[in-house]
Amino acid sequence: MAKVILSQLTKKFPDKSGSEVVAVKSIDLVINDHEFMVLVGPSGCGKSTTLRMIAGLEEISGGTVAIDGRVVNEVEPKDRDIAMVFQNYALYPHMSVYENMAFALKLRNLPKAEIESRVRDAATLLGLESLLDRKPKALSGGQRQRVAVGRAIVRQPKVFLFDEPLSNLDAKMRVSMRTEITKLHARLAATMIYVTHDQVEAMTMGDRICVMKDGKIMQVAPPLEVYRRPANLFVAGFIGSPPMNLFKGTLRVSAGQVEFVEENSSGNSQVVVLPDRLAAPVARYVGQPVVFGVRPEGITVEAVAANGPTVRVELCEPMGAETYLHLTSGVTNFIARVGAEVDHALGTTLTVTFDLTNACLFDGRTEDAIGAGSQPA
Numbered sequence: 001m002a003k004v005i006l007s008q009l010t011k012k013f014p015d016k017s018g019s020e021v022v023a024v025k026s027i028d029l030v031i032n033d034h035e036f037m038v039l040v041g042p043s044g045c046g047k048s049t050t051l052r053m054i055a056g057l058e059e060i061s062g063g064t065v066a067i068d069g070r071v072v073n074e075v076e077p078k079d080r081d082i083a084m085v086f087q088n089y090a091l092y093p094h095m096s097v098y099e100n101m102a103f104a105l106k107l108r109n110l111p112k113a114e115i116e117s118r119v120r121d122a123a124t125l126l127g128l129e130s131l132l133d134r135k136p137k138a139l140s141g142g143q144r145q146r147v148a149v150g151r152a153i154v155r156q157p158k159v160f161l162f163d164e165p166l167s168n169l170d171a172k173m174r175v176s177m178r179t180e181i182t183k184l185h186a187r188l189a190a191t192m193i194y195v196t197h198d199q200v201e202a203m204t205m206g207d208r209i210c211v212m213k214d215g216k217i218m219q220v221a222p223p224l225e226v227y228r229r230p231a232n233l234f235v236a237g238f239i240g241s242p243p244m245n246l247f248k249g250t251l252r253v254s255a256g257q258v259e260f261v262e263e264n265s266s267g268n269s270q271v272v273v274l275p276d277r278l279a280a281p282v283a284r285y286v287g288q289p290v291v292f293g294v295r296p297e298g299i300t301v302e303a304v305a306a307n308g309p310t311v312r313v314e315l316c317e318p319m320g321a322e323t324y325l326h327l328t329s330g331v332t333n334f335i336a337r338v339g340a341e342v343d344h345a346l347g348t349t350l351t352v353t354f355d356l357t358n359a360c361l362f363d364g365r366t367e368d369a370i371g372a373g374s375q376p377a
């Protein structure tokens with residue numbers, strides 16, 4: 001039942017000069033019941049402000065937040081039936097783990113037995129049974145984070161809100177807590193809204209991800225759809241590591257086929273014959289600036305052919321399971337993700353082949369994807 005609907009949600013902050021900063025710009029977003037929605041974007045794009053408006057910790061300047069069919073703009077945070085987990089955990093230092101988890105329930109005057117049972121259940125779920133008598137200072141970062149999550153769970157809220165809950169943990173702990181939260185979501189089947197700047201967290205945790213920039217929503221879709229069909233150049237560059245390779249150029253029609261031609265004054269332009277999926281909507285872009293995008297795994301390299309454009313190896317990064325080959329066409333620097341066995345000396349000349357299954361094309365002026373929404377052949 002706990003569907004969250006943001007309608008034209010806006011937040012304006014007064015700034016020092018007396019004018020205002022619009023931190024969230026009339027966003028529309030539906031978070032479905034049981035859904036794990038990730039808000040992702042660079043620092044300052046308005047993620048926390050959005051989450052805090054849902055929680056009731058920040059006044060709403062325009063639009064509405066509805067939880068479970070009820071507009072909550074004027075509803076006190078404690079009456080919204082949400083629980084929020086913060087980056088800094090915000091545990092009470094003088095209370096034990098048990099007391100930290102029980103606190104909100106005591107405030108609500110729940111019967112002692114009910115409190116006890118909820119805290120024990122959450123502790124079991126999170127592997128905290130043996131730590132219930134400890135104070136937060138005697139816990140590791142990961143354990144503290146688990147207590148913060150436990151404190152949210154015992155409240156049995158309609159909606160869980162997480163604001164960068166893993167940012168204070170080391171890389172290894174982050175990965176294991178990430179998995180725990182995902183499993184927790186599967187078990188509780190609750191609606192969760194999770195804020196992060198980390199695109200790997202977004203990709204791995206979200207049922208859907210909402211990519212934000214400058215207070216606006218750039219795209220909302222399941223992770224792989226965002227990865228394969230980014231709505232614009234910003235999303236293409238933000239999601240994926242190494243990022244999507246982007247070649248600037250133009251389109252031309254040659255022998256009835258639409259070709260992308262890299263802008264390259266040295267006469268060594270990469271040329272790509274576009275598949276029907278990309279070629280069909282582009283007639284009006286012929287001669288106009290466009291950007292051709294291909295993921296690092298969509299590029300294969302071969303020893304140089306007799307003629308045709310070439311690229312040069314700039315760096316060979318062995319990652320263990322694979323190798324990142326940094327290449328240049330002379331104009332565009334790009335990365336191919338190739339087999340671990342591949343090793344090329346710097347300066348080697350190669351030819352590249354692009355796998356067009358998931359290649360993208362963007363309008364060079366608006367930066368929006370061309371032919372978005374179409375599926376691979």
Ligand SMILES: Nc1ncnc2c1ncn2[C@@H]1O[C@H](COP(=O)(O)OP(=O)(O)O)[C@@H](O)[C@H]1O
Binds near residue numbers: 015
């Ligand atoms: N209390 C505030 N007063 C003024 N400006 C704020 C305040 N809180 C946030 N902002 C501004 O709003 C924008 C969005 O901030 P925030 O939501 O915290 O971004 P994020 O969580 O995506 O990093 C930023 O430009 C930030 O400086």
Ligand SMILES: [Mg+2]
Binds near residue numbers: 047048049
């Ligand atoms: Mg934030």
